[in-house]
Amino acid sequence: MKQSTKRRSSPTTEREFGGTLGASCIPVLLPLLVLFLLSVSRSPGASLLQWPPQLPPTSALWDPLAPLLLLGWVTLHAFLYLLPLGKVSEGLVLKNGTRLQYPVNGFHALVISVGLLQLLLWLGVPLGSLFDLLLPLAVCATGLSFLLSFYLYISSFWAPPHALAPGGNTGNPLYDFFIGRELNPRIGNFDLKYFCELRPGLIGWVVVNLGMLMKEVELRDEASLAMLLVNGFQLLYVADALWNEEAVLTTMDIVHDGFGFMLAFGDLAWVPFAYSLQASFLVVHPVELGAAAASAIVLLNGIGYYIFRKSNSQKNVFRRDPKHPSVSSLETIATATGKRLLVSGWWGLVRHPNYLGDLLMALAWSLPCGFSHLLPYFYVGYFTVLLVHREARDERQCRAKYGQAWDAYCQRVPYRIFPYLY
Numbered sequence: 001m002k003q004s005t006k007r008r009s010s011p012t013t014e015r016e017f018g019g020t021l022g023a024s025c026i027p028v029l030l031p032l033l034v035l036f037l038l039s040v041s042r043s044p045g046a047s048l049l050q051w052p053p054q055l056p057p058t059s060a061l062w063d064p065l066a067p068l069l070l071l072g073w074v075t076l077h078a079f080l081y082l083l084p085l086g087k088v089s090e091g092l093v094l095k096n097g098t099r100l101q102y103p104v105n106g107f108h109a110l111v112i113s114v115g116l117l118q119l120l121l122w123l124g125v126p127l128g129s130l131f132d133l134l135l136p137l138a139v140c141a142t143g144l145s146f147l148l149s150f151y152l153y154i155s156s157f158w159a160p161p162h163a164l165a166p167g168g169n170t171g172n173p174l175y176d177f178f179i180g181r182e183l184n185p186r187i188g189n190f191d192l193k194y195f196c197e198l199r200p201g202l203i204g205w206v207v208v209n210l211g212m213l214m215k216e217v218e219l220r221d222e223a224s225l226a227m228l229l230v231n232g233f234q235l236l237y238v239a240d241a242l243w244n245e246e247a248v249l250t251t252m253d254i255v256h257d258g259f260g261f262m263l264a265f266g267d268l269a270w271v272p273f274a275y276s277l278q279a280s281f282l283v284v285h286p287v288e289l290g291a292a293a294a295s296a297i298v299l300l301n302g303i304g305y306y307i308f309r310k311s312n313s314q315k316n317v318f319r320r321d322p323k324h325p326s327v328s329s330l331e332t333i334a335t336a337t338g339k340r341l342l343v344s345g346w347w348g349l350v351r352h353p354n355y356l357g358d359l360l361m362a363l364a365w366s367l368p369c370g371f372s373h374l375l376p377y378f379y380v381g382y383f384t385v386l387l388v389h390r391e392a393r394d395e396r397q398c399r400a401k402y403g404q405a406w407d408a409y410c411q412r413v414p415y416r417i418f419p420y421l422y
């Protein structure tokens, strides 16, 4: 935040994600990792540790149907985004004192998408074929992320200085391309970052999962309990995100981060194809789940979801209206900015109770796949690294914003994510 007034005249020097080296390697390595994980998930051994690694033949990477499906899907969601459904909400105040407006109709888009999928199933469209198209679709989604990121990088040079992101303007083209120069790039009123964060990729993840479930039905005549649990848990997570769509307007990604390759690839390729690994694993590696194990997993997901939702909602309500009856009795500490920090309730348990809930859910999504392979636990490992890193970034930003008040909060609530552990 400190650098925000110096944007173009004096480039920032603070670099994240391994600086220029990270920004040069990650755009090559992450797409390869997605292809690697997808092909391991469908190989009989499903071994992450096999050497040499399991790589897909190039013929498996392309299908002319894939770009058509992908473009059709993104166009459908752009159309749904523009429909005058739901309310319009304002984002936080920008550097120039204005607020942007955002359509809050993501849940409508999910419901319409689910309706369309039901129609396709009723028409006899073999949704299970998505299993065979996963690699070509992931390749096309990666291509689309690169195209979008080039557009974002070039168009950002026409953006006014106040529209640039704090961290993505170092003057180093590789790094800025990766992190993203512009904060809220738009074409007219169409907000590209907000659209990509919640629509084609997130809802696409649900569609990929459903495709895996249908493939399982094709192969074994019925969906397994493990597959139903993975589909149900992840559908709940996506539906929750879209039901609470407005809350995304106050997240780090929308408020602080630029829109560059990292988020574009994360939203369009990483989420739908890496987050659906458990479902694609189960197609080839069926797991028999007993009622007791299934109940314990449902309970774990329920506890994780409860902590995730309650803590996120508590903070959102508090930030929007500190006098709201559900939060007005909570203990807080004042900061020099005029904003207060919660020190009781969920935010008095650990400094990121919402991450704790999210991680418990992540574990519940992997457990239905059993303990025979590491691959279904990839998401838990990746997500722990992502959230620990995110927590550290947020901590830096909060310390810069709130100074001593933040230190007092840290003394009062010493654990970051896991009570008594971390």
Ligand SMILES: NC(=O)C1=CN([C@@H]2O[C@H](COP(=O)(O)OP(=O)(O)OC[C@H]3O[C@@H](n4cnc5c(N)ncnc54)[C@H](OP(=O)(O)O)[C@@H]3O)[C@@H](O)[C@H]2O)C=CC1
Pocket (backbone or CB within 6 Å): 250, 251, 252, 253, 308, 312, 315, 318, 319, 339, 340, 341, 342, 343, 347, 351, 352, 354, 355, 358, 390, 394, 397, 398, 409
């Ligand atoms: N599935 C996925 O891949 C991912 C999921 N997520 C999830 O997204 C959700 C949002 O996470 P994220 O955007 O990282 O950050 P948070 O929702 O945790 O927001 C952090 C901000 O909350 C405010 N805050 C921190 N402590 C307090 C307090 N004690 N009292 C009041 N306000 C406080 C600060 O902002 P300020 O004071 O300025 O309001 C801080 O910058 C989480 O549930 C996370 O798990 C995140 C990343 C990836």
Ligand SMILES: CC(C)=CCC[C@@H](C)[C@H]1CC=C2C3=C(CC[C@@]21C)[C@@]1(C)CC[C@H](O)C(C)(C)[C@@H]1CC3
Pocket (backbone or CB within 6 Å): 030, 197, 198, 202, 237, 240, 241, 248, 251, 253, 262, 263, 265, 266, 267, 270, 271
């Ligand atoms: C490895 C790589 C390319 C990382 C990029 C990170 C992105 C995948 C994530 C950054 C923040 C995200 C959020 C969600 C999805 C993953 C990304 C884009 C989110 C939309 C998931 C649903 C949640 O309820 C959420 C809305 C809080 C969340 C917001 C952040």
